[in-house]
Amino acid sequence: MYTSEYLIGYVNKAVREIRYPDEPDGLYEPIRYTLDGGGKRIRPVLTLAACVALGGDIDVAKNQALGIEMFHNFTLLHDDVMDKADMRRGKPTVHRRWNESTAILSGDAMLTMASQLVGRCDVAKMGEVMMLFNRTAMEVYEGQQYDMDFEKRPDVSVNEYIEMIRLKTSVLLGCACEMGAIMAGGDGCERSLFYEFGLKMGLAFQLQDDYLDTYGDPAVFGKRIGGDILNDKKTWLLISALAEDDSGRLLDLVGSNIAPEDKIAGVTGIYNELNLGQRCHDIIDRYAEEAIDTVKKIGLDEDALAFFVNIVNESRCRTR
Amino acid sequence: MYTSEYLIGYVNKAVREIRYPDEPDGLYEPIRYTLDGGGKRIRPVLTLAACVALGGDIDVAKNQALGIEMFHNFTLLHDDVMDKADMRRGKPTVHRRWNESTAILSGDAMLTMASQLVGRCDVAKMGEVMMLFNRTAMEVYEGQQYDMDFEKRPDVSVNEYIEMIRLKTSVLLGCACEMGAIMAGGDGCERSLFYEFGLKMGLAFQLQDDYLDTYGDPAVFGKRIGGDILNDKKTWLLISALAEDDSGRLLDLVGSNIAPEDKIAGVTGIYNELNLGQRCHDIIDRYAEEAIDTVKKIGLDEDALAFFVNIVNESRCRTR
Numbered sequence: 001m002y003t004s005e006y007l008i009g010y011v012n013k014a015v016r017e018i019r020y021p022d023e024p025d026g027l028y029e030p031i032r033y034t035l036d037g038g039g040k041r042i043r044p045v046l047t048l049a050a051c052v053a054l055g056g057d058i059d060v061a062k063n064q065a066l067g068i069e070m071f072h073n074f075t076l077l078h079d080d081v082m083d084k085a086d087m088r089r090g091k092p093t094v095h096r097r098w099n100e101s102t103a104i105l106s107g108d109a110m111l112t113m114a115s116q117l118v119g120r121c122d123v124a125k126m127g128e129v130m131m132l133f134n135r136t137a138m139e140v141y142e143g144q145q146y147d148m149d150f151e152k153r154p155d156v157s158v159n160e161y162i163e164m165i166r167l168k169t170s171v172l173l174g175c176a177c178e179m180g181a182i183m184a185g186g187d188g189c190e191r192s193l194f195y196e197f198g199l200k201m202g203l204a205f206q207l208q209d210d211y212l213d214t215y216g217d218p219a220v221f222g223k224r225i226g227g228d229i230l231n232d233k234k235t236w237l238l239i240s241a242l243a244e245d246d247s248g249r250l251l252d253l254v255g256s257n258i259a260p261e262d263k264i265a266g267v268t269g270i271y272n273e274l275n276l277g278q279r280c281h282d283i284i285d286r287y288a289e290e291a292i293d294t295v296k297k298i299g300l301d302e303d304a305l306a307f308f309v310n311i312v313n314e315s316r317c318r319t320r
Numbered sequence: 321m322y323t324s325e326y327l328i329g330y331v332n333k334a335v336r337e338i339r340y341p342d343e344p345d346g347l348y349e350p351i352r353y354t355l356d357g358g359g360k361r362i363r364p365v366l367t368l369a370a371c372v373a374l375g376g377d378i379d380v381a382k383n384q385a386l387g388i389e390m391f392h393n394f395t396l397l398h399d400d401v402m403d404k405a406d407m408r409r410g411k412p413t414v415h416r417r418w419n420e421s422t423a424i425l426s427g428d429a430m431l432t433m434a435s436q437l438v439g440r441c442d443v444a445k446m447g448e449v450m451m452l453f454n455r456t457a458m459e460v461y462e463g464q465q466y467d468m469d470f471e472k473r474p475d476v477s478v479n480e481y482i483e484m485i486r487l488k489t490s491v492l493l494g495c496a497c498e499m500g501a502i503m504a505g506g507d508g509c510e511r512s513l514f515y516e517f518g519l520k521m522g523l524a525f526q527l528q529d530d531y532l533d534t535y536g537d538p539a540v541f542g543k544r545i546g547g548d549i550l551n552d553k554k555t556w557l558l559i560s561a562l563a564e565d566d567s568g569r570l571l572d573l574v575g576s577n578i579a580p581e582d583k584i585a586g587v588t589g590i591y592n593e594l595n596l597g598q599r600c601h602d603i604i605d606r607y608a609e610e611a612i613d614t615v616k617k618i619g620l621d622e623d624a625l626a627f628f629v630n631i632v633n634e635s636r637c638r639t640r
Binding site for chain 2: 021023024026027078081082100101104105107108109111112113115116119123124126127130134137138141142144145146148149
């Protein structure tokens, strides 16, 4: 089995080697800018790792890994327009650096390029691969729509929230894993266990994201702590707190325009009284354990199994 | 051969029968709104007609026809956001009726749904079909990018303009025709002649659009005459006039904020002095003749050939 670092390096090299037409530069330059921007490359690494773990050659899943990374970056690009976000991975977002039309059109091109990459495989596999990819894409859009709908709803439940992050984030990790399994020629059982593994890992991953935004160490987190609180973002923490805090203090803080430090301190204080930091981490651990239990059922060799157990443990223990 | 009216009815029925998930409504309702909005349905009609003309069953090309219509409507939806257009086919555009995020996300979903529809065919054909569709999509984005680039450039040549409309508009008509030929099991020669036919017809079609915007009959055109002139839109007429008018009068009018009627009258006056209306129509006729010559080479039966000759002639003689 390859190491995580090797696979990340493999993905970065493959990303750099993507060839774009020279013209029109206004269409292709923002795509290069977005994809070269880095990120954890977790999805393509999962695709390659699942393929190799089932005995496939790493190169066999290269285009699918790239296609999924391209799709992921397309969603970030369009989400940033919808969220009016200014920065991404320490650089101005495409719609700030260029303009909104550029962000929309280059994103569209990325979606089509993702589809081209994913479908670049044996004819015998093309049907399954495209069906999985397109179904996943539709689910990701549905998740983004629910996320936007939730902003306007005061009564979102924890279950609805989990379903939203399942769609918006987790299914793409499930798809990334299953895609690797398909490319390796895995059977139906291996494919669905890998999908399930990615899904559970994705839930743990997204909840960890929410957790770190409030409880991360400012020195290593890379973003300002408390951003979600300042934006009244409906995370697991806020939704749980809204359901449990009957003092009315939280409702007063949400949507208020008091000084940022006071708002962060006030909301975090209520989270602490309800022990939500610990409870959030318990749920993360539960999903992580479920992911590990699932991957154990596939019957991988020791080396490959250790890779996936490690990637889950690193993910749940990450600090940024 | 079916009549044009029959095929339009067939497409409209198929569009109405597309099943969308119930939830989230905020994602799917704008898609229904866009697709049910009508339009000429020229692209799906061409797909069905090409399939039938080569002896294929009409149902064989149904999903591909729908997919191409879905793609076309996706491009209109996103173009309307980029152009900040308020109305489309007599109704508020999606970003006006809902908001910009809805227009972006629903458009993304339409692109993925288009890909699903186009790829819904025999495994043996999936590779060719998806390659044609994705290549065409990339060309359409390139055309849109050039169109936006041209807005900021004072020196666009007529040849550059023709290349832009080839990409933005014509290749999709070529793709629509070739897609029908592929679904009918047409050979390489039939496929490329049908592509070429659609391409030439698309050039005539787009130039006719430009022509009508200035020279159409206000009573039947459906939009205000002179919209392109008021927006300083770089059409064939304006680009040709800018290249030929050395009096400086046109440059004074372009970008000026004089009364709309005066601007339209002034620019149209210069077009008339240069005989550009007639010359534009001569070019439309040339492309239309080339389209007809191309389709004649395929060796269709009399009935089918008459269908395609008619559709070109109706298109070049249309008044709206």
